[in-house]
Amino acid sequence: MNDTPGWAPPGSAPSDGQDGGVPQPAPPADESSPASNWSKEQPPPGQWSAPTAPTAPGANRVPAPPPPPAPGWGGGQPRGSWGRPPAAKPGVIPLRPLGVGEILDGAVSTLRAHWRTVLGITITVSVITEIGNILVDRYLLPDPPEVNPDADPSEALRQSVDSLQSSLIAMGPVLIITLIATLFTTALLTVVISRSVLGRPVTLSEAWHEARPRLPQLLGLTLLLPLISGGIMAVAILPGLLLGDGGGVALSVLAGLAACVVILWLMIRFALASPALMLERQGIVASLRRSAKLVQGAWWRTFGIVALTLLLTLLVSMIIAVPFALIAFAVDGSGIGDLFAGTTPDFGWPFLIITGVGSVIASSITYPISAGVTVLLYIDQRIRREALDIELARAAGVPGYGSEPGQAPSRS
Template identity: 75%
Template sequence: MNDTPGWASPGSSPSDGRDSGTPGPADAPDASSKWSKEQPPAGRWAPPTAQGGGPVPPAGGPGWGSGPQRGGWGQPPAAKPGVIPLRPLGVGEILDGAVSTLRAHWRTVLGITITVSVITQICDILIQRYLLPQPPATNPDASPEEALRQAMDQLNATVIGLAPVTAITLIATLFTTALLTVVISRSVLGRPVTLSEAWREARPRLLQLLGLTLLLPLIAAVVMTVGMLPGLLLGSGGGVALAVLGGFAGAVVTLWLMVQFALASPALMLERQGVIQSMRRSAKLVRGAWWRTFGILTLTLLLTFLVSMIIAIPFSLIAYAVDGDGISGLFSGSVPEFGWPFLIITGIGAVIASSITYPISAGVTVLLYVDQRIRREALDLELARAAGVPGYGSTSAGDDTSRS
C-alpha cells in the first residue's frame, strides 16, 4: 500500500503473504464471508508518527473503544484511534463519525466549507443580480395557446437561471469533496491535518474528480432522455403518456445508478484510481448493499435538508422584513422585487447552512466507503496497523524487509 497519508489501495486488506503473527481474515469472521475474490497484493499504509519520530500512541489503554466486539466473545473491544471504531459500523456510528470529524477538526473543516461557501454565494448573488434575465410576465386571462407559450417561456427562463447556479454548485462540491475526503480519512486514524496539507494531498486528484463530477450528471441526463424520447417523438395524447412512463422508468434507473456510483468519489481520492475505475470500484462495494446504502444516503439528505431549512427560514424572514414590503408581502400574492439587502441576508444564511451540511454529507459518504471496505475486505486490520494500535503488526519498511 502506498504510504501517502489517508490513502488505501483497493483490496488492501492483507489477505495473502503475511507472517503468522499478523492478524488475517480468520480474526474477523464477520467479514470473511464477504471477502472479495480478487485482491491486489497487500501494500503499506504508513502509521502516523509523533514529533519524535516514533509511532503515535493509541488513544486509550487496554480495552478502550466502544461498541460490539470485532472478533466475538473473548476478543477485546474494537480499537478506536479516531472518530470511528475499527469494525463494521451502524448507521448512527456513521452519522456520529461525520459530526465528530467536524468537532475534532473544526478549524480545518470550517476553513474549507466557509471559504467555498462564501465564494459560491458571492458568485450566486452577482449572477442573480446582473446576469439572469427578468422572469417573463404572465397573463392570467391568456388563451390556452398563450398559456402554453408562457409556460414554455418560464421553463426556458428557469433552465437558463439554473445553468450558472448548477455550474457553481458543481465546482463548490468538487473542492469540498476533495478536501474533506482527505480530512475525514485522516480523522479515521486519529491524525491531525491542516488546510494546506489537505490541499496538497487533494490537488493532484482534482482533474479526475472534476471528470467524475461532470460524468455522473451527464449519465443521468442521457438516461432520462432515452426514457422520454420515444414519447416525445410520438406526440399526441398517447405520446405524452408514454413520455411520462418513460420518464418515470428513467428516474428509477437513474436513482439505481447514482446509488451504485455513490462511493466513486472517495474511491477516486483515496485509492488514486481513474474515473471509470472508481465507478467500477463503487459498484463493487455497493453490490449486495444497495438498499442499505440508499437508506443511509437518503437519511443523510433528509437531515441536511432539515438543518438547512432550520437555518435558512429565520434568515429569509429577516430578509423579507428588511427588504421589500416586509413579511406581510409574503401573503400579498405579488412577486416582490428583492434588492441587495435580501440577497446578502439570505446569502449569509446559506453560507452558515452549507458550512454545517457539507462536512456531514461528505463525512457520511467517506465513512460509508470505509464501512463497506471493512465489511468486505477487513480494512479495519490495515487501519489499526496504520494507526499504530498494539497487536496489529508493523507497517514499517524495516519490518517488511526482514519478513522477506
C-alpha cells in the same frame, strides 16, 4: 494473494498486492512446554474431576469449587463480543463494521475534532459560492417573462414554455457553481476525514496539497454523473416527445418515471466512487467500477443511509435558513408585496445578503456531514468485505498490528 486495491489514504502508498496482515494461528507447543508433559492416556471426556484433599475414612467428600472463569469471559470487565477485546479506535470511528448511528456520529466527530480545518474549507467555499450566485442572479440572468393570468389557453401554454425555458437558463449557472463547490469540498474533506479515521491532525494547506493532484479526475467524475443521468432521461422521454399527441405525453411521463428509477439505482451504485477515486488513486471508470463492487449486495443499506443523510441535512438547512428568510422578509418588505400580488418578486440587496448569510451557515454545517457519511460508508464497506480495519490499525500505529504493511499482527 489479495488482489483488491489497498487502503491508500492521502500521503501513503497504495497497498496493491500486499499481504492483508490476517493473524495466523499460534504454532504448536514444543516438547518442552507444559502441555507435552501430560500423559497420552486420559480418562474419557466428562468423567474427570479435580482432585480433592484427603480426609478421614468415612467422612463426606466435598467437591472442590469450580475454577474461576478465564480472563475476558465475564468478570464484569468491559470486553467486546464473546470475550474479545474492544475494537481499536485511533480516530473518530472504531475499526470494525459500523452501524448507521456510528457513521453519522463519525461525520459529526470529524467536524468537532478538526473544526478549524473543516470550517475553513466549508465557509470559504460557501461564501465564494453564495457571492457567485448573488452576482449571477442580479447581473447575468434575464428577467423572467411576465405571466398574464387572463390569457387564453394557447397563450397560457406559450407563457408556460417561456417560463420553463427561463428557469432552465437560470439553473445553468447555479448548477455550474454548485458543481465546482462540491468538487472542492469533496476533495478536501475526503482528505480530512481519512486522516481523522487514523487519529492524525491535518491542516488546510496539507489537505489542499494532498487533494490537488486528484482534482482533474474528480472533476471528470463530478461532470460524468450528471451527464449519465441526463442522457438516460433524454433517451427515455424522446420517443414520447417525437409523437407529440396525448399518447406521446403519457408515454413521456411513464418513461420519465422509469428513467428516474434507473437513475436512482445507478447513483446509489456509484455513490462511493469519489472516495474510491481519492483514497485509492483510481481513474474515473475504475472508481465507478470500484463503487459498484462495494455497493453490490448492500444497495438498500447504502440507499437508506444516503437517504437518511439527505433528510437530516435538509432539516438542518431548513432550521437554519428559515429564521434568516423571515428576517430578510421583514427587512425587505417590497418583495413581499410583489409575492402576494402574484408577480415575480424583486428582492433588494438586504434580502439577498441576509438569506446568503443563512445559506453560508447551513452549508458550512451540512457539507461536512454529507461528505463524512460518504467517506465513512466507503470505509465501512471495505471493512466488511476486505478486512480493511487491520490495515487501518497498522497505519494508525495501534499496538499489536505490526508496523509495516504486510507484517502480521502480533499475538500475545
